[in-house]
Amino acid sequence: MIPFSFYYKRKSLEELAVDAKRDRRAFDEFYRRMVEKAYGYYLRRLGSAAEAEDLTHQLFLKMYENLSQYSPSDTPFEAWFFKVARNLLIDYYRKKSSCTETPLYENITYLDPVSAIDEKITVADALASLPENYREIIYLSFFDRLSTKEIAYILDISEENVRVLKHRALKAILKVIKDER
Secondary structure (H helix, E strand, O other): OOOHHHHHHOOOHHHHHHHHOOOHHHHHHHHHHHHHHHHHHHHHHHOOHHHHHHHHHHHHHHHHHHHHHOOOOOOOHHHHHHHHHHHHHHHHHHHHHOOOOOOOOOOOOOOOEOHHHOOOOEHHHHHHOOOHHHHHHHHHHHHOOOOHHHHHHHHOOOHHHHHHHHHHHHHHHHHHHHHHO
């Protein structure tokens, strides 16, 4: 007899999401596959391990409660997952902003410096200088490694708009780097 853990390891995220609606072992496998991605998503945006852990925990609780709303025919699971994660982050900032005003991405200081530019500017500095929508595109595309289609779904914009914003964001980063030389 094949153990269930092996059975679920061979399934796609979409298949796991369907199975996780009725089987906790499938949800456990889903959690195992996605927890590091969720934590990294939040850590890059918040800059605080404790806050990232809290939001990751909240995300998986929310996923467990709302998995029945996911339909594999509508969208890839990872895009749906990150849209839920992003909405949770937006809610977090709304709650936090009622207490204090903290700009998004203010605490990013842990990225390595760009060695090709005499280490005068860090990637975090370049990203911090971008408008929020450009930063989000860069993070989803390069750090979270999502496709243009998935990013379009998460941000609720067209794929063409994602491509244009990514191009503009990269040009803006290059301009910041050149200006710092």
